[in-house]
Amino acid sequence: MMKRTKQKEAILSVLRSTTSHPTAHWLYAEVRKEIPNISLGTVYRNLRLLRESGEISEIDFNGTFSRFDGKPDNHYHFKCEKCGSIFDVGEPVNNEINERVARKTGFRISRHWLQFSGLCKEC
């Protein structure tokens, strides 16, 4: 069972207060403003716990490090190939596709991810 600690609450709160899909290290820097002696290991440990419990999700989007997303609902992402920023895409989530592909392949499909890349408005 997962304890609610002030470190965990702070990480979750920072993650939910931004739309920027930050990295673990950025979250670490932010949370340190509030809890100066929190360790990077604790940040990673809590991000894993929160991911496993489904409260946050991890975006794996061609890159050397993970980015995290505090929104509970499923949605799609866009990554700018130049500046690396990640944005949410408003495109409605297609839930039928899981079932269609499941019928076709014989796999049990529980979710899907859709990611776009290109150039953002600034680049």
Next chain:
Amino acid sequence: MMKRTKQKEAILSVLRSTTSHPTAHWLYAEVRKEIPNISLGTVYRNLRLLRESGEISEIDFNGTFSRFDGKPDNHYHFKCEKCGSIFDVGEPVNNEINERVARKTGFRISRHWLQFSGLCKEC
């Protein structure tokens, strides 16, 4: 300009002869059967060169390391949450969606990835 070397050919040939979307390390082990003293650095260097020239692609699918795909055409993937295997999905690629999302967001979109996860037939 990219030279064709026997190391590069061997890597490409191994990658194209499997449907398993292997990791760099697996490719290294396979290619070593043919070129015993090839180095892991060379494998990584050639994978990067081949990726940059568009001959192969890299799949980033929640995981600590990259997997590679020797097929030049765009297609979708499924990852088993239990055994970690990655399979191709026959679902036709939807090319209109790039344009639709581009109109909606104002970004210039050049490509997209679609990934499914769940349980494969064996798991």
Next chain:
DNA sequence: TTAGGTGCAAAACCTTTGCCATCCC
């Protein structure tokens, strides 16, 4: 009370890079 969490530092891990030798064009 105690199972789970924290801080710290070191380890583990994948990937890239520097250096110099080597191989083709």
Next chain:
DNA sequence: GGGATGGCAAAGGTTTTGCACCTAA
């Protein structure tokens, strides 16, 4: 020759882990 590549080893950066001490439930 000379630019691109290879092999090796070391560096780089992200993430995990061992351990002793704490703390929420």
